[in-house]
Amino acid sequence: MLWETFFLALRAIRRNALRSSLTILGIVIGVAAVISMVTVGSGATQKVTNDISQLGSNMLNIRPGQGMRGPGGARSSSDPFTVEDAVAIENNVAGLNAVAPTSQVSRQAIAGGANWSTSITGTTNGYFPVRNWGIEEGRMFSDGEINAGAAVGILGATVREELFGNQSPVGQSLRLGKISFKVIGTLEKKGQSSFGRDQDDVVIIPLRTLQRRLAGNTDVDSIMVSVRDQISTKRVQESIEQLLRQRRSLKNGQPNDFMVRDMKEIIDTLTGTTTVLTALLSAVAGVSLLVGGIGIMNIMMVSVTERTREIGTRLAIGALERDVLLQFLVESAVLTSFGGLIGIALGLGGAAGICLMIGVPFVFNPGIIAAAFLISAVIGVVFGYFPAKKAASLNPIEALRYE
Template sequence: MLGTTVILAFRAINRHKLRSFLTTLGIIIGVAAVVTMVTLGNGATAAVREQISSLGANVLQLRPGQGFGRGGGGPRPPDFKPADLTAIENQLTGVRAVAPVVQSSGTAIYEGNNWSTTVYGTTSAYSEVQQWKVQDGRLFLPDEEEAGKSVCIIGNTVRTNLFQGAEPVGKRMRIKGVSCQVVGVLATRGQGGFGDQDDVVVMPIKFVQRRFTGDRDISQIMVAVDDAYDSATVQSSLEELMRERRKIKAGDQDNFNVFDTKQISDTLTGTTTILTQIVGAVAAISLLVGGIGIMNIMLVSVTERTREIGIRLAIGAVAREVLMQFLVEAIVLSCLGGLIGLFLALIASVAIAPLMQVPFLFDVKVNAIAFLFSAAIGVVFGYFPARRAAALNPIDALRHE
């Protein structure tokens, strides 16, 4: 009996292609919307995670001042001293690596090409803290760091714009009017939420301090927390140490701040997850509307096909068979719509993901759920019209004009 009704349902769908398509349209759009939204949302979440982890997993950023800004008026809070760095290295437990950072911006020149970029003065520990990898060449040698030699490691954006295809390692370029030798190129890190992470020139901190900033101050200290330790505990020890070293009285506000990248990671991941859920829910409503669309057209279809139903009943179809036919029609249509929707979502996601600069992640679960949901819609919204069709009296149905 099921075989018969499936044949009949497919024939009816095939005979009325436009009607079938319109019936399905709501489901197609609904499924496509839900799956595209959730797929892109998952991609965005993954992208955020990726960016955060590119900042270095579990890194505490120590900066002068409160929060991101300088906070209020008054004198600029003092930068950190080399002794602070030594103290953190020696007195703090649970620390994997500590890297000082001074930042400066300036123009790099190579054979007539100019490029404005950011100069980071730091030590080799930075590569450990930030998990930066050198793609070509090498990191700084200990004696280069110690002496503050004029050597640099450049990011890929700088390489592309300044060297334009030439091999940079071993070449000499000028940065802020000073000649320096390129010893390495960083592996590409891509666009982060914090700007182009490849648009950098990294140099030994001592060189930057001597030639660019003019003092031995450190504007930022990055502390990589050992995985075995809780970053919150390390953070409070760090804060305690710095209050002591900066002679802040009990009750006074800190003139420095410690920022845990894990917090941003958790917050941003949470935010994008919630956003994905909200957008997914909105799209799910459109799927529901699509289901109501199916019911609507099926109901109209039952009225329009009353005479057809009458014929079927007269020649010996039992009520159950008519019910099954309409139900199977609704399910086939909604499943077909679901499949087309999934296909469109695939195309849309693949097309949109690069524009949004998020990875395309095909989630089998999301696709499966959306498909099953569309099938369920066929059952739920197809049942009512189907029951109505099956309940028709053959004599009245035949008389229907």
């Protein structure tokens, strides 16, 4: 009985192909929009998570100052860190994998006839495990180079390409400002971060070299800390804050004049934001499903009116009301299910194109596909019920006399 009803529904849809196509247009658009928004949103969330994870594994970033004060406010000034602060953290805080004091300046990098304005980071070998950043060619700094403040550098992929092209820069020289440096290595390519910054546009040199020869001070802009796996970053953060408060002679009740930021908290905040935005956009797109459902109901009402004599004939020869009700419900559900399938195909294709254009990964989510198809079928049943009920309740005699 159900199969027969299904084939009757297909025949009715095929008989009015153009009207059926226009009827499901709202469902197609709604399903396609929802799938596109959810898929692109999932890809954006994954990209944010991956990009921030590239900044470091279980990383804490410690900076002087109290952060931003109000919209557009500047970070409050405070005394910078010193190398001794980083050494104290490394020696007195348990559960650490690596500690890297860092300072940054910008200079023009020159090699032969090529030049490139870039960011120069002064640090120690702890920077590489903290940032989860491997050496592609060459080597890291030796202890002697770090202690003596030697003029050696490790190039990011962008600087290497801009200054040396396809040639290996290892062993060659370049100038940073007025100082000549020897290239001892190159970094693995990381690419652009979610904040639009080219992570590979950097030259890494020993911290003491930057302080003495480029910055002219002993300041440390930030201290990066990598926490071991299975160790609570929250507990490590509290230990660091307690240690730095002692070293900076802060009394009870005084606020910290430094910040300890957990990268996991940043990931949670950004992914939470993208998830909310995705849900909001999907809800807006889902409105078209409601519009499509109303369109289904209207067209089914027209169909019932046009097929009044057919319905009367079925009822007159013995069809029960539930048979007529089932026929129109199945017809409505089949119609919206076809719309759902077309919307799924268009949504996945559109999402793939958008992901390719904006550079986020395409995340296939079978759950949202199944949900979109189910919702489209349910819309057919819900919005098709009133027309189906009207058809089933027709009086056979009146229906046969209908002109």
